[in-house]
Amino acid sequence: MKKQIYRFKKNQVLGAMMALTLATLSIILTPNSYAQEPVVGADNAEALFSSSDAKLHANKQVAYHIVKDLLEAGHWELADKYLSRRYLQHNPYALSGLDGVVKYFVDIRKVQAIPIPEKMTKPVVAVIAEGDLVTVMYPLPVRDKTTKQLLYTTTWFDTWRIVDGKADEHWDSALKN
Template sequence: MKKQLHKFKKNLISGAMITLAFTTLSVVLPSSSHAQEPVAGVENPDLLFTSSDPKLHANKQVVYHIVKDLLEAGHWELADKYLSKRYLQHNPNAASGLDGVVRYFVEVRKVQATPIPEKMTKPVVAVIAEGDLVTVMYPLPVRDKTTNKLLYTTTWFDTWRIVDGKADEHWDSALKN
């Protein structure tokens, strides 16, 4: 019995020392969330909106103008050139339909038009086109709400379904405001 008690105490002390060592390491060494590689856009995003396949190229060009002319420059008066009348919206903050999405950006978000840039200035990570879908991935900086200090970057995406030369459906990673 005395031998078992001694062994128990020895194991308890050894376990406590191991726990203390791991706790110390977890405080001293950076966690994996701090070791993440930052998400960055490519040098010339315009090149991502091209394809040797004529159909994919046409679809990417529709999305290029949605991103550059509408989202980046705020020229929502041009929306009917790039969005269908029915435009199905899967973002929980904007209504479906051409009128609904225009209203969201113009009246709710109060986007003001700026000159349409010759080349896209919005950072883009990648553009993926398959069939009638085009997905654009962007760097998304996440900041501390009180200090505005950059905490980390992650990735935002928008996906559009192109029908008859216009975006007819849209998905993104937005949460309800």
């Protein structure tokens, strides 16, 4: 009986060691195979910029034109239609004020205007409006810096505070490198 108990305990320890070894190897040998689902845009991004609430709809439309006309098409000469003069900027790269953000895109980033598309081409995950805030979420592909191979996707966001029909304040997820 003692021999059977000893063999049973020995097999338990060996089994636990084997399971731990296999788990460790699976982590070491597959560092990029996490269980993350890719972040993808909605089938109809345009529909996300509407609301049955008139005020939220108007605010979402301001965000829509900022994304489509300014960010996507680069028509920064139209910025005063959608951004207030004081436009508080919380992105660490751009200055506050209408002139500051226009300077960032035109003079620093050297964005060239293209024809404004009839519909957005930028994928959008979600548009959330509450009170005077509108948040737009986009898929953000993260690539290996040397091989440019796609590692995973995450989410970028822009949030605007809309005051008197124009974006008056902006937040995003930019970090200084």
